[in-house]
Structure formats: structure tokens, C-alpha cells
Amino acid sequence: MSFPQFPKGFYFGTATAAFQIEGGWNEDGKGLSTWDTFMHQPGRAAHLRAAEVAADTYHNFQTDIDSLAQLSCNAYRFSVAWSRLLPEGRGRLNPKGLDYYHRLVDALLKKSITPFITLFHWDMPQALEDACGGFINRAGAYYYADYVEVVVKALGDRVKHWITLNEPWEHAMFGHFLGEHAPGKRSPWAYFKVAHHELLGHGLAVERIRAICPAAKAGITLSQFPVYPMKNTPRNRQSAHFADLFVNRFYLDGLYRGQYPEDLWKRLWLFKPPVKPGDLQIISRQTDFLGVNYYSPMFAYHDWRIPFFQTWIERTTPPGAEYIEDELLGAGAYPSGIYELAMRYRDEYGNPPVYITENGTKCGEQLEKDARGILAGVHDPYRQRYLELYLAQLARAIQDGADIRGYFVWSLMDLCEWAMGYTYPMGLIYVDHASQARTIKDSGYWYRDMIRSQAAAGSGEVG
């Protein structure tokens, strides 16, 4: 089997997020996050255990770090739970919470695995949500920057890679526009305020990180979607243009051009967030890398019922073979999208260093038991094929000049997929959630072999 080859120093890792793996939701002085509250609302009982226990890494992270080493990964992306450190979101520090992250970082470094820390992966402290509405309020951006300072002061002597925010679009959209995520708000006004204040918080955080650790590498992670018209009609093409501005370019242009896209801005009318003079300078402060989460494209169509934009988006691939690249993967995957995005950053955004901070898939899995009924293997050929093809496209993008420096599979292990609980496993490692026993899936072994096949195997700089 031949594997795609990547440059010397490339980071191969996996990614997780605190709420999705830690468990220990109310232990050792941790404050509640909006996600804890959200999952305890009536109607979510089926996923309560997933939210409270998750993959239980608060009690045992060593097994997973050993697995990362077994998979030959040289990097690991995880997030810090803001309310574990600052139970009220500001002010008082919880020493036991901080101790957990000290131990985690030390354990990674001991195995020569480079930590990439996400500072905010959607779990807003409930106390701040109650006090000011989180990022709906401009003050939320400043509280966030203060919290970042606490983390970087504590861990910055050992951690060099900082991701300020994970997917600001999703947090704003699903949490504040569609109400499917915590805190469950449904308001287009809230959406744009959150989007702007998240970016403001990002810019403030970059300043604080630089002030504390001048040698640190700071960036943000965006979810990114190539957007196509659902049908090739002028109206659908116009919708695809707006959808692209809304999901991708609002963030990219704010960060890299210091202005929100004019075509979109003109149309926002009542929904315009309150932007103060100087905000976009803060937001567009130079970063060291762009983190990109890519799973699938989006398909846009015209819908006259949607106010102002008359556009809606779906992730379902429309009929027609154009976006179906592989028989096994079918309509659920579009590996070329990663290449197309990389070319966009190369050609239109100054070719910044890029880390693919998430990519992966859910799929059918066959569990193989031995004669005693013990799990002996997990077969997931779909996931393996998915990784093969996405990584091949990534290698092609690098050959064509994109500055891509690392790749993180989502995710290391099966975990709590937000409001869907345990029902959406995407790990390279299977987790029996009753016993928390781990079993590496076939795709995990494939990933290991791919990493080991690198001519410059193990050459990622550590630290």
C-alpha cells in the first residue's frame, strides 16, 4: 500500500474537546457550562450520561495518551474547559481544575506529543451566560481574553500552540440562531452579535498570548465549507455566493482583510452587529496559522421565505455524480473540497500556514468478538477510505504550494457528540461507554501505518 507523503516536521494528530471527553461535569470545584445546563434540560435524558461522563478522561487521560503514542501521533489537539478553571467564568481560580491540565500537558510532553490547546470549544461558563449572555455581550469578549491570560500564564512555559476559538460560525449559528446547541437561543440578532464578539475576543486573546509568550504560535480554527449551488441556476448561484459570504468569508475577511464582506454587510440591515471603531484592527491582528475544520461542502438554494438573504443551505449532496468521487464513500464525502479550500487560502488570503484541525467521519463499524466474547477488532473500511482520500488531496494541495503544516483526525476516540450524545461515534478508537474500555479501530491502525511510512517519520518539532 502506498501512503501520501508529507513534508518534514508535519504534525499528525487527533483532536477532541473538553465537554465531549472529560466527564467530571460537576467535580472538584468545576463550575457549570452552558452545555451542562443544556444537556440537563427536559427531553435530553437519553444523552445525559454522555454529557456527564463522556469518555471519562477527567479521571483517566493516560490511557488515551498511551494510545496516541501507539498511533505514532506527534500532536494532540484538546480544549480547556473554561468553567473547570474559573467556575464563575471570571475571578476565582479553581486549583484542582488547573492541576488537571498541568498533568495532561506534562503527560503529553513525556511522550513527545506536541499539545495544541483550543481555548474555547463552545462551553461558555453558565455564570457568565447568566451575567452577560456570553459572547452576545461585548463584555464577553473581554472576560474571555482575561480567561485566556490565566491559561497561557499557567501553561505557556510548555505549550506553544494556541487555538483561540473553535468554529465561531457553529457556536453562533447552532447555539444562537437555530437553538440546536447550547445556550439554545434562536435569534438572527444574537447570531451576528456573537459572531462579531467571538472574533473580537479572538483578537484580544492573540494580543494577550503574544504579551505573555512572544514565541507562542496563535491562531483560530474555522469550520470551512466549499459552497455550491444546489442546482446550476442563476438564483442558486447567487444563493451560493451569499452562503459563502455568510459561513466562510465573514470570518476569513474579518481576520485577513480587516473588513466584513461588503456584499453581505449591505444586506444585513437590522441585523448588523455593533462594530466599534478599531474592532476590525483587533480582529485582523496577524496570527501564526489558520486552523481549518473540513468535513463536507454545502449546497445553497434560493428560498423566498428566508428574510433578506432568501438563501438556505444543506449539506446533502444533490443528485448527480459531480460531487461523488468514490464509490465506497458515496454522497457523504467530498475529499477534493480540502484541496479547493487550500487553494483559496493560497491564492486569496496570503497563503498562511494552515493546520487541518479537524477532519473525520461517522460510519458503519463491524465489531469482531473472540471466542470468549471479548472485542477483538473494530472494522471500519469506510473511515479508512475517507482518511486515505482526504489526506491524498491534502498532499496534492501541498505539492501545489499550499502551506499546510499539520492534520488532526476528528476524533481520537468515540465521545459525546454534543446534543447527539454517544450516538455519533467518530473516533479512531472505539469506546465501550459502559466500561470505558478502548479498542483501536482498523482506521486507527491505518493512520498509524501512514504516519510511520513518512520518510521523515517522527520529525515533528516537539515543544
Ligand code: FCB
Ligand atoms: C465540529 C466540532 C467538533 C465535533 C465535529 C464532529 O463541528 O468542532 O466538536 O462535533 O464537528
